[in-house]
Amino acid sequence: MHRGDHYPRPAYPEAFVVIRTATGICILLILLCCCAGCTGTAPASSPQPVTSSADDFSTWNLTVNGTTQSVYTLDKIRKLPATTGNGFAVSTVGIKYGPYTCKGVLLSDLLTLSGGISPGDQAWISAPDGYLWVFDYEQVQGKGFITFNEDLKEIPSPPLEILLMYEQDGKPLSYNDGGPLRVAIISDEKGVVTEGSAWVKWVDKIEIKKK
Amino acid sequence: MSATRIIWMFVSFFLIVLLCSTAGCSSGVQQPKTVLKVVPAGSLLQPFDEVEKAFEAQHPGVDVQIEGHGSIQAIRQVTDLHRPIDVVAVADASLIPDLMFRTDPTTGANFTDTYTPFARNAMVIAFTNKSKYADEITPENWYQVLSRPDVRVGISNPMLDAAGYRSIMVALLADRYYQNATLFPVLIGSHFTPPLGPQVTAGVATVTLPEVLRPSDEKLVIRDGSIFVLSNLEAGGIDYAFEYQSVAEGHDLRWVSLPPEVDLSSPDYAGEYGKVRVILGFQRFSAIGQDRTGQPIVYAVTIPNNAPNRELAQEFADVVVQKAKIGGKGWPALLN
Numbered sequence: 001m002h003r004g005d006h007y008p009r010p011a012y013p014e015a016f017v018v019i020r021t022a023t024g025i026c027i028l029l030i031l032l033c034c035c036a037g038c039t040g041t042a043p044a045s046s047p048q049p050v051t052s053s054a055d056d057f058s059t060w061n062l063t064v065n066g067t068t069q070s071v072y073t074l075d076k077i078r079k080l081p082a083t084t085g086n087g088f089a090v091s092t093v094g095i096k097y098g099p100y101t102c103k104g105v106l107l108s109d110l111l112t113l114s115g116g117i118s119p120g121d122q123a124w125i126s127a128p129d130g131y132l133w134v135f136d137y138e139q140v141q142g143k144g145f146i147t148f149n150e151d152l153k154e155i156p157s158p159p160l161e162i163l164l165m166y167e168q169d170g171k172p173l174s175y176n177d178g179g180p181l182r183v184a185i186i187s188d189e190k191g192v193v194t195e196g197s198a199w200v201k202w203v204d205k206i207e208i209k210k211k
Numbered sequence: 212m213s214a215t216r217i218i219w220m221f222v223s224f225f226l227i228v229l230l231c232s233t234a235g236c237s238s239g240v241q242q243p244k245t246v247l248k249v250v251p252a253g254s255l256l257q258p259f260d261e262v263e264k265a266f267e268a269q270h271p272g273v274d275v276q277i278e279g280h281g282s283i284q285a286i287r288q289v290t291d292l293h294r295p296i297d298v299v300a301v302a303d304a305s306l307i308p309d310l311m312f313r314t315d316p317t318t319g320a321n322f323t324d325t326y327t328p329f330a331r332n333a334m335v336i337a338f339t340n341k342s343k344y345a346d347e348i349t350p351e352n353w354y355q356v357l358s359r360p361d362v363r364v365g366i367s368n369p370m371l372d373a374a375g376y377r378s379i380m381v382a383l384l385a386d387r388y389y390q391n392a393t394l395f396p397v398l399i400g401s402h403f404t405p406p407l408g409p410q411v412t413a414g415v416a417t418v419t420l421p422e423v424l425r426p427s428d429e430k431l432v433i434r435d436g437s438i439f440v441l442s443n444l445e446a447g448g449i450d451y452a453f454e455y456q457s458v459a460e461g462h463d464l465r466w467v468s469l470p471p472e473v474d475l476s477s478p479d480y481a482g483e484y485g486k487v488r489v490i491l492g493f494q495r496f497s498a499i500g501q502d503r504t505g506q507p508i509v510y511a512v513t514i515p516n517n518a519p520n521r522e523l524a525q526e527f528a529d530v531v532v533q534k535a536k537i538g539g540k541g542w543p544a545l546l547n
Contacts, residue, residue, distance in 0.1 A: 092371050092436030093253040093279035122422060129291045130497030134422040144425055146434065152442065195435040197371055 054175040062164075062181060066208040067115030074166065074180050080105045083163060085186030089196035090152060097196060102184040103167035108140055110164065111208060120211030125183060127202040133183070135162065135198070145185060148193040158189050164203060178202055244274040247523050248295065252282045252302040253436060254332070254374065255510065257461045257541035259300070262530055273523060281371050281436075283496060286310045289515045290322050291498060296515055297524035300531065302373050302455075304328045304511035310498055311513065318517055326513035327528065329535045330543035333476035333508065334374075334381045335466040337441070337459040342450040350467050354385050357451055358397045365432040365440040365449040366399075369420060369489060369503075374437055376489045377475055378453035380505045383409060383416050383487040384473040402431040415486050422492040455508075461541030475508050476544075510535075510543050 062072045083106050088098035107125075111117045119137050126132040138144040142160040149155050165184040166173050173179030178201030185194040247266075251259045256279045263275040280288065282301035288294045290310055301307065304326065311322040336353050338345055348356045357364055369375035379399060386395045386409070400407040400418070404427040409416040424433050432449050434440045441462055444452045456476075459466040471477040475484055484505035491501040512531055514524045536545060 091279075092281055092284075092367075092438075093256060094436070094438045095279070124493070130287075131291075132493060132495055132497070134493050136423040136425075139423070144423075146439075152439075153446070154439075154443070154448070197368075197435055 055172075055179065057180040060180055060204065062204055062206070064110055064114045064206045064208075066111060066117075070110075070114050077105055077164070077166060077181065081109065083161065083186070085161065085163065085184075085188060086190045086192065087163070087165070087184040087186045087199075088150075088191065088193045089185070089199050090148065090193050091196045094152060096150075096152075096193065097199075098193075099190060100168050100184070101170065102163055102165040102186050103170075104163045104165035104181070104184065107135070107162040107164060107183075107206075110206065111140065114206075114208065117208055118211070122209045124207040124209055125200050125203055126205045126207075127200055128204055129202060131200055133198050133200050139198075145194055145198075150191045150193065152193065155192070158187050158192055160192075160194070161186050162198075175202075242272065244272055245520060245523065247273050247275045247297050247520055247527060249275060249277045249298040249300070249527065250285045250288050250296050251277065251279055251298075251300040252285055252510075253279045253372070253438070254302050254455050254458050254543070255279075255300055258457075258534070258539070258543075259531070261539070261541075262527070262534055265534075266527055266530055270523070270526075275527070282306055282373050283310070283499060287496060287498065289517075290315070291496070293317060295517065295519045297518040297520050298512060298514055298527050298531075299323075300510065300512040302332070302508065302510055304509040305506065306499075307511055307513050311515070315517065320516050322517075323513045323515050326511045327532060328509050328511045328546055329532045330510040331476060331508055331546050332510065332543040333456045333468065333471075333474040334377055334453060335456045335459055335468055335474065337444060337452045337454040337462075337464040337466045338450060339444060339447075339464060341447050342444075342465075344450075345465070348451075348467055350469065353467050353469065354389060354391070354394055354398070358394070360430070362451065363430055363432060363449040364398060365434065365443055365452040367437050367440050368424060368433050368435050370424065370491055370493075370495055371435050372437060374453070374455055374458075375433075376491070376503045377505075377508065379418055379420075379489050380475065380484070380487045380503075381453060381469065381473055383418065384475075384484065384505065385469075386416070387483075387486070388470060388472045399431060402426045402428050409487075415488055417488040417490060419490040420492040424492065455543070457541055457543040475505060478507050478547075481507055508543075509546065 057074050060074060064070045082103055084103045087100045087102040090096050117137055117140055121137050123135045123140055145157055145160055147155050147157040163184045163186045165182050166180055168177055173182060181203045183198060183200040259277050263277055266275050267273060282303050285299050285301055286306055289296050307326040315322050343362050344356045366378035367375040369379055382395045382398045386392060395409060407418055409418050432443060437458055440452045443449050472480050472483055487505040489503045494501050512528045518524045538545060
């Protein structure tokens with residue numbers, strides 16, 4: 001059976017047929033140009049895209065050493081009570097990073113689960129790239145940080161908290177951004193900038209040093 | 212008009228539109244700019260901005276991207292973070308052999324094998340017209356002015372900035388030079404709880420810093436980087452800042468020079484500088500220890516062995532060395 005028997009070709013006007021044919025040829029030409037690489041090949045020197053292997057955190061874990069030792073996988077961290085806040089950092093030479101919406105676990109909560117921190121104690125937070133930063137008891141309580149507004153003018157510090165961030169702006173924290181877990185100093189207020197030296201990337205170890 | 216003619220008119224029109232819309236695209240894609248990644252110490256940002264403009268003018272196909280860090284952090288971009296960097300320039304030449312003359316496990320070769328010292332600098336006391344006693348301070352009485360109880364002084368964080376631990380060294384050297392053992396405590400040591408006091412062993416004065424550097428009163432202000440110390444100075448939050456001479460000049464600040472026995476500028480006094488030592492509160496980077504001993508301030512530039520654009524990087528480094536010889540606003544001094 002011929003298909004035309006059931007779906008007869010409509011009788012289009014000649015001008016319509018001509019325009020349709022011309023448009024078809026033009027679309028073909030555009031497609032050919034695109035395939036030739038005319039539209040948007042990234043320069044060779046562009047930053048490397050995030051690779052899937054770098055963001056495979058299945059073998060990663062966090063060790064917290066206090067009076068007890070706790071080891072967390074990323075799934076286990078994500079099952080702890082989460083906090084969300086505004087984070088915004090500045091480097092020692094004045095480069096701003098953020099603002100971000102940061103989600104993660106409070107450092108104080110993690111420390112409590114490993115025996116807690118008392119006045120005079122410190123939390124030593126480190127990463128496999130060899131970076132270490134030390135927070136004292138006051139800082140773990142959110143006090144003693146220098147804060148700036150978005151123009152990097154110093155402002156009185158609003159209430160702050162130290163977060164171990166695993167989600168940034170609603171997305172899992174990528175390796176390039178310090179994932180799976182990065183320190184963030186957060187505030188309920190937007191536009192509060194803190195010194196970036198404390199924002200340790202790729203955190204995998206937290207130690208409570210007793211006084 | 213025939214159907215064929217109409218078709219060809221349409222095709223011609225679309226081709227013209229297509230050519231116009233892709234004209235910019237073609238030139239951008241076929242000739243992408245080569246990115247030259249340069250990582251200098253923070254105190255070199257102003258002069259390197261000048262080098263960037265000059266270099267890009269000479270090389271229209273090159274995009275120089277400058278990313279400032281503290282000197283150690285600048286080197287770590289190559290050694291610990293394994294980023295493809297073309298040029299590294301630091302405010303402490305000794306860091307390059309210490310941290311980069313070792314094997315890169317990813318290539319089997321050293322991170323670098325050579326470096327070029329290109330400038331020196333001096334520590335000075337920077338201030339503004341708003342600073343208390345701005346009309347009184349001189350190179351002779353600076354330490355007396357800074358010791359006054361109502362004068363506020365700023366330094367950058369020694370954990371993060373070479374200018375920070377060098378500020379502490381200057382106070383220790385001033386202690387010795389002026390034979391006034393109360394100078395270091397009055398300027399720095401007594402503003403912490405417990406106070407920081409130098410321990411003198413075999414003629415070397417050593418200060419050990421606490422893990423968290425938080426002054427106990429408002430006389431001493433510590434900020435992460437020089438730019439925050441200087442913005443505090445310009446806003447009137449502090450009266451005086453320990454700073455590199457080139458940075459003070461670059462920011463159009465007033466400054467007083469210090470005796471060469473104190474200012475860490477002169478190789479002639481290297482032996483004297485070596486008699487002061489700062490031990491940082493913790494080992495921030497596993498690659499380098501906490502111990503910093505006084506020595507003349509020398510800037511150096513190097514090209515990592517895995518630099519993506521070695522020839523261009525060498526050209527850039529050559530321009531840095533040449534411009535350093537000419538000098539200018541914000542440039543550290545000519546290396547003798």
